[in-house]
Structure formats: C-alpha cells, structure tokens
Amino acid sequence: MDIYYKNGSVIIENAQNFNVERSCLCGQAFRFSKQRDGSMFGIAFNKGVRIIEYNGIIEIQNCEEQDVKLWSNYFDLERDYGQIEKIILDDERLSVCVPYGSGIRIFKQEPFEAFISFIISANNNIKRISGIVEKLCAYCGEKKELENGSHYYTFPTPERLAALSEEELFKLGTGYRAPYIVKSARRIADGYDLLPLKNMPIESARKELLSFSGVGPKVADCILLFSLGFTNAFPIDVWMRRALRELFFDGREPSKKELESLNLRLGEYSGIVQQYIFNYAREVGLGK
DNA sequence: AAACAGGAACCAC
DNA sequence: GTGGTTCCTGTT
Numbered sequence A: 001m002d003i004y005y006k007n008g009s010v011i012i013e014n015a016q017n018f019n020v021e022r023s024c025l026c027g028q029a030f031r032f033s034k035q036r037d038g039s040m041f042g043i044a045f046n047k048g049v050r051i052i053e054y055n056g057i058i059e060i061q062n063c064e065e066q067d068v069k070l071w072s073n074y075f076d077l078e079r080d081y082g083q084i085e086k087i088i089l090d091d092e093r094l095s096v097c098v099p100y101g102s103g104i105r106i107f108k109q110e111p112f113e114a115f116i117s118f119i120i121s122a123n124n125n126i127k128r129i130s131g132i133v134e135k136l137c138a139y140c141g142e143k144k145e146l147e148n149g150s151h152y153y154t155f156p157t158p159e160r161l162a163a164l165s166e167e168e169l170f171k172l173g174t175g176y177r178a179p180y181i182v183k184s185a186r187r188i189a190d191g192y193d194l195l196p197l198k199n200m201p202i203e204s205a206r207k208e209l210l211s212f213s214g215v216g217p218k219v220a221d222c223i224l225l226f227s228l229g230f231t232n233a234f235p236i237d238v239w240m241r242r243a244l245r246e247l248f249f250d251g252r253e254p255s256k257k258e259l260e261s262l263n264l265r266l267g268e269y270s271g272i273v274q275q276y277i278f279n280y281a282r283e284v285g286l287g288k
Numbered sequence B: 001a002a003a004c005a006g007g008a009a010c011c012a013c
Numbered sequence C: 001g002t003g004g005t006t007c008c009t010g011t012t
Helices: A020-025 A065-074 A081-089 A095-101 A111-120 A126-140 A158-162 A166-189 A195-199 A202-210 A217-226 A238-248 A256-284
Strands: A002-006 A009-013 A032-034 A040-044 A047-054 A057-061 A143-145 A151-153
Touching: A002 A065, A009 A065, A020 A032, A020 A040, A020 A047, A040 A151, A081 A095, A081 A256, A095 A238, A095 A256, A111 A126, A111 A166, A111 A217, A126 A151, A126 A158, A126 A166, A158 A166, A195 A202, A202 A217, A217 A256, A238 A256
Parallel strands: none
Antiparallel strands: A002 A009, A009 A057, A032 A040, A040 A047, A047 A057, A143 A151
16 A cells, blocks of 8 residues: 655555445544545545545545645554454454455544544434534534635534533534533533543543543443544444344344453454444344 | 434433 | 433434
8 A cells, every 4th residue: 555645635556455435434433425426525633635536546635745644544544454354254253244344444533523423423323423513513613615615614622512502502403412512522621631541551541431421331432443543442332233143142132241252352453343243234234 | 193213321229 | 230211303
C-alpha cells in the first residue's frame, strides 16, 4: 500500500483490504454518506473530504500535504488486515463471515465525537443515528464552505454541546437520551479528558466510560474500539447476539461468562473480528 | 394503527 | 449482580 500526497489529494495506491463504502457505512462512524455521483463524502477533524476510487486507486480529495499521516492513521491503513482476515478465515465457525466483512477498516475516530455519537446510538439504528448526528452538527457545529459551493458542519465542541439545554437536544430527535448527552458533555466540557483513557488498561478505561450518564457496556465498548484504539474491545448488540447464538452457541443465549471467554479466545483483535461478525449478521439479515 | 426495533437507567429482589 | 420495565422515534 503506497500513500502519498498529490494536488490536494491523499492518494492510496495498491490498497489492500480497504473497502471504502463498507468501512464508511457499516455503522462504526456516522458522518460519511454516499453521494449521487458515487463518491463518498465524510467529515473528521473538522475537515470534509471526498473519497473517490478509480483503477484500483483510492483518492481522498480536499486534503493538505501534512494530512497524509492524519488520514492514514484515521483509516488505520498501517495495520495488516490481511493477517487478521486470515485468522478469521482459518476459524471454522467464523470463515462464513469473511465475504461480508472483508475490506472493513476500523477507523480511529475523535474520542469526543465517538463518545457522543455512541450515546445517541443506544437503542437506535444506523440511519437514525446519522440523521440525529447531522442535525446536531448543523445546529451547533461550525459551518464550512467548500469550493464547489456546497457546505458541511463540523462536529460540535464539548463547550458548544454543553451549552445546549435538554429541550434543544430533545428537539433534535435524541429522545430520552437528551439528558444523558447534556450531563456527559458538561462533564467533559468541565475538564474531563478522554485522551488518557487510551493509555490505560482496557478494564480501567471501560470503567471510566461506564461512569458517564448514557454509557452502558455496549456503548463503552464501541468508544474503546472505534476511537480509543482498543482492538480487543468487543461490543455486543442485538446483531452480534444473533450471530453469536448461531455461530458459537447452538442457537441458545450465551451467558456473560461465555461471551467474556469468547472475547479472550478471539485474541488481541477480537474487536476487529467482531466487525466481521456484525456485518455478516446485518448483511445476511439474521433474525429477519 | 398497533407492533416492533434498538441499549441504558432505575428500581426491585 | 440479575430481571423486569420504561424511555423515544421511525418504520411496517
């Protein structure tokens, strides 16, 4: 995989195991959308980028020269997903997931954005989460104009979010999560720093996250996996439950202990493996 | 139009 | 610590 800068774009040549559409739309991040022209538009680090593919080349447009590292880190391009995929392929129970999860890279999102987005994700579906996040950004993010005349909004800072009332959040469609968002955003605006969680043992970081309003086990694991760099965080939602019942537990409901030991058995990349399983469940429509 | 989908809080036990 | 109920909105 060769990554370099050229004329306002970050170019990825010989991309291995990177399916842009699947990665952007699988539910790990909520600010990517496919455009009518087939390109992908997404926002991170307050920057809006357009991603196009041609001749096996992936081009991230609207970048600056110093952004190469930034995006290569965000899209987790330095990791050998081929090796991880091989682990899955070699597992009798998991190999069925490979065609559905292949090419997904786990993005390293900004902690605050992931934190708020996954509080919103509770008891919610991908389409609605994206809609709410978008409204939230339009309501109190920063407006940015693009050269082609269109515009986008950045994700709000903790301060901007903390300044909102429950009523305002409720109107944006967050429902009963409004007070959770207010409380948690205020705690962060008041000085709680999420970054040190990256360097803690996973159990400690998880415990910290669970102390926030609106953050339960599943949301905590999502934040750990999708923004804090814990590739062994193992979020289990209804889709994962369905898939795990079928693949590992002979149709019955696994206990907490069994889930925990499965996580351990899957090893240091269990969270990435989880994404393959999750996508398998969604794409084959398990439980439908 | 009632039923369902989707996690966390909260209160019992 | 486990189990049942409630919270809100969009879809069927």
